[in-house]
Amino acid sequence: MDLKRECPEINLNPIQRGGILTPEAREALVEWADGYSVCDFCGGRLDKVQKPNIQEFIYKDLPEFLGCDIARTTNGAREAIFAVMHSLRKRGKYILADGNVHYTTKIASELCELELRMIESSGNPEYKINVEDFRTEIETEKPALAVLTYPDGNYGNIPDAKRLSEICRNLEVPLLINGAYSVGRMPVKLTEIGADFIVGSGHKSMAASGPIGVLGMQKEYESEVLRISRLAKGKEIELLGCASRGATLMTLIASFPAVKERVIHWEEEVQKARRFSQEMEKLGIVQLGEKPHNHDLMFFEAPILYEISEKHKKKGFFLYQGLKERGIGGIKAGRTRVFKISTYRLTEKEIDKVISAFSEIIEENRGLL
Numbered sequence: 001m002d003l004k005r006e007c008p009e010i011n012l013n014p015i016q017r018g019g020i021l022t023p024e025a026r027e028a029l030v031e032w033a034d035g036y037s038v039c040d041f042c043g044g045r046l047d048k049v050q051k052p053n054i055q056e057f058i059y060k061d062l063p064e065f066l067g068c069d070i071a072r073t074t075n076g077a078r079e080a081i082f083a084v085m086h087s088l089r090k091r092g093k094y095i096l097a098d099g100n101v102h103y104t105t106k107i108a109s110e111l112c113e114l115e116l117r118m119i120e121s122s123g124n125p126e127y128k129i130n131v132e133d134f135r136t137e138i139e140t141e142k143p144a145l146a147v148l149t150y151p152d153g154n155y156g157n158i159p160d161a162k163r164l165s166e167i168c169r170n171l172e173v174p175l176l177i178n179g180a181y182s183v184g185r186m187p188v189k190l191t192e193i194g195a196d197f198i199v200g201s202g203h204k205s206m207a208a209s210g211p212i213g214v215l216g217m218q219k220e221y222e223s224e225v226l227r228i229s230r231l232a233k234g235k236e237i238e239l240l241g242c243a244s245r246g247a248t249l250m251t252l253i254a255s256f257p258a259v260k261e262r263v264i265h266w267e268e269e270v271q272k273a274r275r276f277s278q279e280m281e282k283l284g285i286v287q288l289g290e291k292p293h294n295h296d297l298m299f300f301e302a303p304i305l306y307e308i309s310e311k312h313k314k315k316g317f318f319l320y321q322g323l324k325e326r327g328i329g330g331i332k333a334g335r336t337r338v339f340k341i342s343t344y345r346l347t348e349k350e351i352d353k354v355i356s357a358f359s360e361i362i363e364e365n366r367g368l369l
C-alpha cells in the first residue's frame with residue numbers, strides 16, 4: 001500500500017487548519033510513538049503521571065487555559081461531550097441543543113438514550129441562534145443538559161454563550177460549551193462565559209495529532225462526572241480508566257505553549273476571514289452565516305461556479321482541478337455549489353493566492369456563463 005499523503009500546499013478544509021502540528025509536536029510524535037509510551041512511570045492514574053509531566057499539564061496548565069476548576073483529556077471532543085451527557089443522563093429526559101449542533105452531539109445523546117431537542121436557527125442566510133429560545137423550552141421541561149455549539153462547524157457562527165449561561169444558571173440547568181472550533185483558536189474561558197462545562201478538540205484546534213479532546217468543568221460536577229470505580233482502584237469510570245494515552249497526548253502538550261500564544265492573535269484571524277469573505281463576494285460567491293463574520297470557518301454558496309459546472313466538460317470537477325493546479329486543496333472534488341473554507345493561520349499572501357485562484361478560474365470559464 002502507498003502510505004504517502006497527498007497534501008496540498010494550501011489546505012482550505014476547516015477541519016485541517018487548526019490541527020497542523022507545531023515542529024515541537026512533530027518531534028514529540030516520533031519520540032512518543034510507541035503504543036503506551038507515556039505509561040512507563042504510571043502509578044495507576046494517567047492524569048497523575050509525572051514523567052513525562054502530564055500531571056502538571058492536567059492540573060495546572062489546562063484548567064488555567066480553559067478557565068475552569070477541573071480538566072481532563074479525552075479521546076476527542078465527542079468523547080468529552082458523551083462523558084458529560086452520560087454522567088448527567090438521569091437529571092432529565094432529554095438534551096437541549098442549538099439547531100447548528102454537530103452530528104457527534106446527536107450521536108452522543110442517542111447513545112445515552114436521551115431525546116435530543118433543538119432550538120431552530122434563523123435559517124438562510126445567517127443561520128443565527130437566538131439563545132433566548134432556550135428559555136422557553138427549559139421552562140416547559142428541564143433537560144438533563146443544555147449544549148451550545150460555539151461556534152458551529154457549518155457556518156462558524158458565534159452565539160451568545162454568556163447570555164445562555166445566565167439563562168441556564170437561573171433555571172438550574174447545566175450548560176456545556178462545545179468549543180471544538182474555538183478552544184485553541186480564540187480566547188475562551190469557562191469562568192468568563194459562566195457555563196459549567198467546556199469541550200475542545202486537540203486535533204481540530206490545538207495543533208495536536210489526534211484523536212484527543214479536552215474537557216473542563218467546574219468543581220461542583222467533579223464527583224458526578226469523574227466518579228471513581230468501585231471495582232478498579234482509583235480509576236475514573238466515565239473515562240474508562242484512562243482516556244488519551246500515548247503520542248496523542250504528548251503532541252497536545254508539546255504544542256501547548258504555541259497554542260497559548262496563538263489565541264492572543266485571534267483578532268487578526270477574524271480580520272483575515274472578513275477580508276476573504278468580502279473578496280469572495282466580489283466574485284459572486286456569497287458567504288452565509290453571520291456577517292460580518294466572527295470566525296475563520298466560513299460557508300459559501302457559489303451559484304456562479306455551479307452554473308459553470310453545468311456546462312463544463314469536467315462537470316463540477318473543474319473547480320477542484322483548477323485549485324489543485326494552483327497548489328490549493330480542501331474543497332471536495334466535484335463540489336461547486338456550496339463549500340466551507342477556513343483561512344485560519346494562512347498568511348495574507350496565501351489568502352491573496354486563493355482569491356486570485358477563484359477569480360482566474362471564473363474568468364477562464366466566463367464563456368460558459
Ligand SMILES: *Cc1c(COP(=O)(O)O)cnc(C)c1O
Pocket residue numbers: 075076077078079102104149150151152153178180181200201202203204211212213
Ligand atoms: C469537529 C467537531 C466535533 C468533533 O470533534 P472530535 O474531537 O473529532 O470528536 C464536535 N463538535 C464540533 C462543533 C466539531 O466541529
